[in-house]
Amino acid sequence: MSDTQNLIENRPPSVATLFIERVAATPDADAFRYPVPPASGHGPDTWHSLTWGATAERVYAIAAGLIALGVQPEERVALASSTRIEWILADLGVMCAGAATTTIYPSTNADESVFILSDSGSRVLIAEDAAQLAKVRAHRTELPELTHVVVIEAADAVPEPGDPEGWVLSLDAVEKLGGQELAARPGVVRERIDALKADQLATLIYTSGTTGRPKGVRLRHDSWSYMAKAMAGTGLISAEDVQYLWLPLAHVFGKMLTSGQIEVGHVTAVDGRVDKIIENLPVVRPTYMAAVPRIFEKVYNGVAAKARAGGAAKYRIFKWAAGVARESARVSQENFQRTGNSSLPFALAAKHKVADALVFAKIREAFGGRLRAAVSGSAALAPEISYFFSGAGVPILEGYGLTETSAACFVNPGLALRTGTVGKPMPGTEVRIADDGEILIRNPAVMVGYHGLPDKTAEVLEEDGWFHTGDIGELSTDGYLKITDRKKDLIKTSGGKYVSPAEVETQFKAVCPFVSNILVIGGGRNFCSALITLDEPTIMEWAAEHNLGGKSYAEVMAAPETERLIDGYVQRLNDGLQRWQAIRKFRLLPRDLDIEHGELTPSLKLKRPVVEREYSGLIEDMYAGTRES
Known part of the structure; x- marks a missing residue:
């Protein structure tokens, strides 16, 4: 048995145990760095450090505070916040209290936030600010199980007439309450950690579904302790690394990255402000970072x-x-x-x-x-x-995984990376390709099931642990996986030809330096078409050089000159495609697709049905007068 296999098979039941071990091993080493904006609001941020020992003090105070508020093992504590140091501290506090974190993106609207809180039965919501608090305050009567809202921004933790006594309090207040609890019962947090079982619920993450309500994915404590050991086992991270973490922590990818960090003990610089990435990189000087394409x-x-x-x-x-x-x-x-x-x-x-x-x-x-x-x-x-x-x-190491598999189960192996593939299985992961090309995964990180949806669980999870990913792929003889499409996203033209929209879209992004988003259409049609948006800074710069300066983005997108520009790139794309894959017509949209309009998931994936429904008029216009056969 290899050292990696031994570590994985003898892993502890929870990352909480790994956290205790990490704090004991390197209490004075830096764990996190985070920015503090200047009081004046002008000038550069000041970056502060938090050692593993100082991290533990805050984590245990939050855990004890939640226990003092009455939170019981496996009860849900929801987190609605952008990526920041307090998100990580709160998530670790929830884990060390034996409870389960339910994640909510800060961009999630009030209706869906209330649904997630209700469906998960969350007892406490840790909200970033007044905006997140307002989403639930207006619907408090619909959430009888929600006993407290803890606000990270202390100045926003303001009770209003009608709020029950103690319903709103600040994270600072919870930490102080936790300090009192620890003074009275010093071993209370350690007792909760020691009682954790591998199959106990640790995280409930709701998938951003393209239609209908999102499904809650139930992930065990064992999922994350496995993931921590598997990440370390790849050899891609070490104690000397500095990670720049800006990804949404409500996403499963973020939880995986923090688990791996705890195992190896490297430093993570945390700042979820996407508009600060370019400014932060020379300051943080990371040795690795994760991002979306x-x-x-x-x-x-x-x-x-x-x-x-x-x-x-x-x-x-x-x-x-x-x-x-x-x-x-x-x-x-x-x-x-x-x-x-x-x-x-x-x-x-x-x-x-x-x-x-x-x-x-x-x-x-x-x-x-x-x-x-x-x-x-x-x-x-x-x-x-x-x-x-x-x-x-x-080098960009592509990986692959889903919420249902606790994030990555494949990753490219450093020097042996193979572009166009998502790499090889993580240590401890099994894979097989079904007869119809679907990728099946089995490892300790696969979900228990969908929360309260046994029928939906049975559709994708076999009794022996094999998970049906819904993705189509090919496996090389030496174990590299290539994803060819989503099973449900393959389209069939009216001429009977199958087309992979994702493959065509990816090729166009390689050809056209102006593209932001592209959605290929053609299911049941006699040719393929596309809706295209362009990257605003890039196209506006081009516009200024081509007698379109002073016009708005929408006006530039409607200009004949822009259409001719993009048509040239579409023709270049078509030169490398089969006839039935070629984009015969396209339309430029008057604005980019975004999360706020529900067209992209928080991880920036296209919600195809939403976009097709919203722009159905443009789509029908492209097919007007054509014979659908």
Whole structure:
């Protein structure tokens, strides 16, 4: 038995035990760094540090405070907040109190927030601010089980007439209450941790469904202790790492990253403000970070736009360097796969050295200068973008997993990464491909089931533990997995041809540097079409250079010049597609798709039915006068 297998098989029942061990092993080492904005509201943030020992003090105070409020083991405590240090402290506090965290995205509307709180039977809500408090206050009578709302921003924890006594209180107040509880009963938190069982409910995460109400995914404590050990077992993270964590912590990916951090003991810099990423990277100087493909697409488009704005000569240099990066990454991967050596031929290595001095070094510096690798998940990353970053010295390791599998169950293995795949199984994960191409997963991180939905659980979870992912994929002889599409998203044209929308969409993102979102349509139709949105900063910069300056985004999108520009990229896309996959018509939308309008999930996945319903008029217009047969 290997050391990794031994660690996984002999894992503790909960990450809470790993947390105790981590605090005991490195109490004075930095655990977290987080920004504190200046009191004046102007100027740069000040970054503060929290050691593992100081983290434990706050975590145990929160845990004891929740116990003092009457929270019992496995009872749900909901968290509605953006990514910030208090989110992590509260989540760990809930775990150490033996309760279960229910996550709610701060962007979730009041109706769905109330549904999640009610369906989960949450006893306490930890809300970020007045906005999150207001969502539940207006519906308090619909939530009889919700006994307290704990507000992170102390100034927003203001009771109103009609609130029950003690219904609203601040997180500070809970920590003080916890301090009193610990003074009276010093062992109360440790007793809860020691009583935790592997199959006890730890987390209830509601999937952002594209139709109907979201389903609550029940994940055990054992899921996270397994995930912590499996992450460490990949060898991709170590105690010397600095992680930059900005992903939504309501997403399963965030919980996985914090579990792995506790196991190895590295530092995590926490700041969920997406608009601060570019500013934070040179300050944090991470050695690794995780993101969704849209972030890498935006960075790539931004770099290309900056080069274009620098004039024709600078743009020619960028395009040449981008070609060198892609060729170098391809050759390097092919050589490593064949010989175990990723070195480049002399001529290509010479070109890469020049391109590195002119372009690549600046890209690495923009990421902080120390980034070993970035991890990408949630959706497919265009191979051309992946090759570009890998060739520039910022390898992107694609992984794969679902909420139902406690996040990643596959990841690309560092130097042996293979672009276009999601890598190899995490230690302790089994995989098989069903007769219809569906990917089936079995490991300790697979969910117990959907909360209160036994019929829905039975549809995807077999009695022997195999989970049906709903994704179609191919497995190489040496264990690399390639995702080809969602089973339910494959479309069949009226001519009987199957088309993978995701595959076409990913290829277009590699071809067109202006695209933000694209949705391919064609199910039951006699040809494929697309709805397209463009990245606003990039297209507005182009517009200013093409006599469209001063116009709004919507006006630029409606301009004939913009349509001609994008039509050129659509034709380039079509040159590489089969006839039945080709985009025959497209429409540019007057605004980008977003979470607020319900068109994207919080992890930036397209909600296809929502978009198709909202823009049904444009879709029908594209097919008007065509014969549907």
